[in-house]
Amino acid sequence: MADTTIPQEESAEKKGLNFVEQIVADDLAAGKNGGRLNTRFPPEPNGYLHIGHAKAICMDFGVAEKFGGTCNLRFDDTNPVKEDVEYVDSIREDIHWLGFDWGNREYYASDYFPQLFDLAVRLIKEGKAYVDDQTSEQIAEQKGTPTIPGQESPYRNRTPEENLDLFIRMNNGEFDEGARVLRAKIDMASPNMHFRDPIMYRIIKTPHHRTGTTWKVYPMYDFAHGQSDYFEGVTHSICTLEFVVHRPLYEHFVKELADETYCPRQIEFNRLNLTYTVMSKRKLLQLVKEGLVEGWDDPRMPTISGMRRRGFTPASIRNFIDKIGYTKYEALNSISLLEHAVREDLNSIATRGMAVINPVKVVITNYPAGQIETVEMDNNPENPEEGTHSMTFAREIYIERDDFMENPPKKYFRLFPGGEVRLKGAYIIKCEDVVKDADGNIKELHCTYDPESRSGLPGSQRKVKGTLHWVAADTAVDATVRMYDRLFAVENPAAEEGDFRDMLNPDSLIVIEGVKVEPFIAQNAQKDKKFQFQRIGYFTPDYSSTPDHLVFNRTIALKDSWEKEQKK
Numbered sequence: 129m130a131d132t133t134i135p136q137e138e139s140a141e142k143k144g145l146n147f148v149e150q151i152v153a154d155d156l157a158a159g160k161n162g163g164r165l166n167t168r169f170p171p172e173p174n175g176y177l178h179i180g181h182a183k184a185i186c187m188d189f190g191v192a193e194k195f196g197g198t199c200n201l202r203f204d205d206t207n208p209v210k211e212d213v214e215y216v217d218s219i220r221e222d223i224h225w226l227g228f229d230w231g232n233r234e235y236y237a238s239d240y241f242p243q244l245f246d247l248a249v250r251l252i253k254e255g256k257a258y259v260d261d262q263t264s265e266q267i268a269e270q271k272g273t274p275t276i277p278g279q280e281s282p283y284r285n286r287t288p289e290e291n292l293d294l295f296i297r298m299n300n301g302e303f304d305e306g307a308r309v310l311r312a313k314i315d316m317a318s319p320n321m322h323f324r325d326p327i328m329y330r331i332i333k334t335p336h337h338r339t340g341t342t343w344k345v346y347p348m349y350d351f352a353h354g355q356s357d358y359f360e361g362v363t364h365s366i367c368t369l370e371f372v373v374h375r376p377l378y379e380h381f382v383k384e385l386a387d388e389t390y391c392p393r394q395i396e397f398n399r400l401n402l403t404y405t406v407m408s409k410r411k412l413l414q415l416v417k418e419g420l421v422e423g424w425d426d427p428r429m430p431t432i433s434g435m436r437r438r439g440f441t442p443a444s445i446r447n448f449i450d451k452i453g454y455t456k457y458e459a460l461n462s463i464s465l466l467e468h469a470v471r472e473d474l475n476s477i478a479t480r481g482m483a484v485i486n487p488v489k490v491v492i493t494n495y496p497a498g499q500i501e502t503v504e505m506d507n508n509p510e511n512p513e514e515g516t517h518s519m520t521f522a523r524e525i526y527i528e529r530d531d532f533m534e535n536p537p538k539k540y541f542r543l544f545p546g547g548e549v550r551l552k553g554a555y556i557i558k559c560e561d562v563v564k565d566a567d568g569n570i571k572e573l574h575c576t577y578d579p580e581s582r583s584g585l586p587g588s589q590r591k592v593k594g595t596l597h598w599v600a601a602d603t604a605v606d607a608t609v610r611m612y613d614r615l616f617a618v619e620n621p622a623a624e625e626g627d628f629r630d631m632l633n634p635d636s637l638i639v640i641e642g643v644k645v646e647p648f649i650a651q652n653a654q655k656d657k658k659f660q661f662q663r664i665g666y667f668t669p670d671y672s673s674t675p676d677h678l679v680f681n682r683t684i685a686l687k688d689s690w691e692k693e694q695k696k
């Protein structure tokens with residue numbers, strides 16, 4: 129389960145290059161493709177990008193940056209049934225947010241439909257492709273197995289003239305979807321199943337988001353991808369390991385176009401799989417469509433847009449991807465590593481403030497009513513340049529209900545009757561009395577303070593074991609917090625038997641109203657601002673937050689509570 133380290137790749141790692149970068153460096157050194165380096169990131173616009181795509185983006189754009197090449201953004205829009213402009217827009221936004229730019233090199237596989245069609249026509253004329261009238265089920269039945277050769281289609285030996293006529297009529301819309309396909313005539317006995325006369329074109333009558341109703345035939349991935357790479361001048365086509373078995377076919381088709389001066393090559397690395405997460409776009413779409421989450425950008429989703437809304441930073445995602453690295457072996461990475469990277473970055477950039485999630489009122493009985501004073505708080509102890517802000521101290525304050533116990537166990541360092549704690553940045557208080565309502569619930573705590581214990585005063589050095597966060601009752605602002613946690617309750621939902629939807633973590637979102645935040649937080653709660661609520665965790669305003677109704681998303685708790693769970 130754990131992250132694996134791969135000894136074979138260590139020698140390249142030592143030079144600071146991963147194995148893909150090493151291949152690129154070698155190709156450049158050998159002067160291949162005239163010394164050019166051009167990669168591409170090829171998303172299919174059929175969903176929002178997720179953290180797995182971020183790994184591919186960091187590779188595709190990263191290697192181009194590192195070696196002075198370029199990286200294209202190419203939308204792999206060959207299936208109009210599933211694709212949509214909403215997805216195109218979100219993909220652009222997410223790549224930019226991660227910190228990468230494709231300049232004016234935005235392309236679409238659909239741009240190449242004319243050239244791909246011409247190539248198909250050429251292959252038909254050369255007797256290398258034929259129209260098959262069988263259903264996809266019949267074709268699948270004849271495929272054979274890796275050890276048993278497939279059977280040839282009864283339509284395999286049509287003349288080029290007949291094939292050409294049929295293919296053109298397919299594209300004119302004369303036949304129904306599924307009625308005919310164009311297949312490459314390669315080898316039904318090949319040990320590589322992908323060579324057993326793969327389908328090149330199928331009939332689709334749904335209009336395309338860019339080409340409208342121009343085309344009625346659409347190329348399959350294997351016929352479109354390599355050639356699109358070629359038409360675009362891509363030199364290194366980097367993808368994930370499931371395409372290893374497609375590589376010979378990639379090379380087969382590309383050879384129809386390429387020569388010794390330029391030929392794109394495919395290189396594969398391991399996809400990102402994360403614990404407590406599903407990464408399949410189909411499943412993510414299902415969660416969205418069935419309302420099991422609040423949308424593609426729900427802060428629990430592994431999408432880039434969800435992580436952005438939750439308060440993750442581009443730096444934390446990139447640091448995480450850097451840390452896990454690229455190998456040739458499938459692995460399952462722990463989500464704790466991602467969460468660690470998020471904490472690490474937020475610790476250095478988040479503005480500190482006080483918020484009380486589950487407040488109980490404290491009345492400081494020896495503090496004069498109506499008196500207030502201000503105390504200075506660091507905005508970020510990690511970065512003194514960010515200065516301080518003032519907080520009001522008064523007779524009535526709120527502390528966390530969980531920071532008080534009426535009958536504490538031994539070594540309880542928070543507040544209890546007769547016990548003392550320091551209020552962070554302010555005075556030491558002592559609990560004198562517990563005030564309850566008729567039902568026995570704690571209504572208020574009555575405390576006294578030590579007027580000498582504030583910083584700068586003689587008693588400031590006096591030590592007590594516990595320090596609590598707090599906010600002044602009069603000036604505190606009400607807020608709602610949305611406490612997010614892992615979306616799934618099981619470590620590897622994809623590997624479990626049963627419906628993945630039954631594995632959702634029922635506590636992945638807990639909404640808490642009536643949270644008290646200090647005014648400084650309320651005043652600075654603009655979009656994408658990162659806060660650390662002292663002793664609680666990292667928070668960011670949700671997109672729905674307004675000055676009149678503050679809503680914060682918990683990005684991540686201060687500590688990994690799951691790790692503890694697992695060690696118990």
Ligand code: ATP
Pocket residue numbers: 169170171172173174179180181183184204366367368398399400401407409
């Ligand atoms: P599908 O093709 O099933 O819709 P996909 O996840 O492959 O889903 P694409 O839009 O085709 O989605 O992916 C674009 C690029 O991102 C591809 O190069 C793919 O290899 C890469 N990619 C997708 N998922 C991951 C992942 N989990 N880890 C790393 N790279 C990924």
Ligand code: MG
Pocket residue numbers: 172
């Ligand atoms: Mg894909």
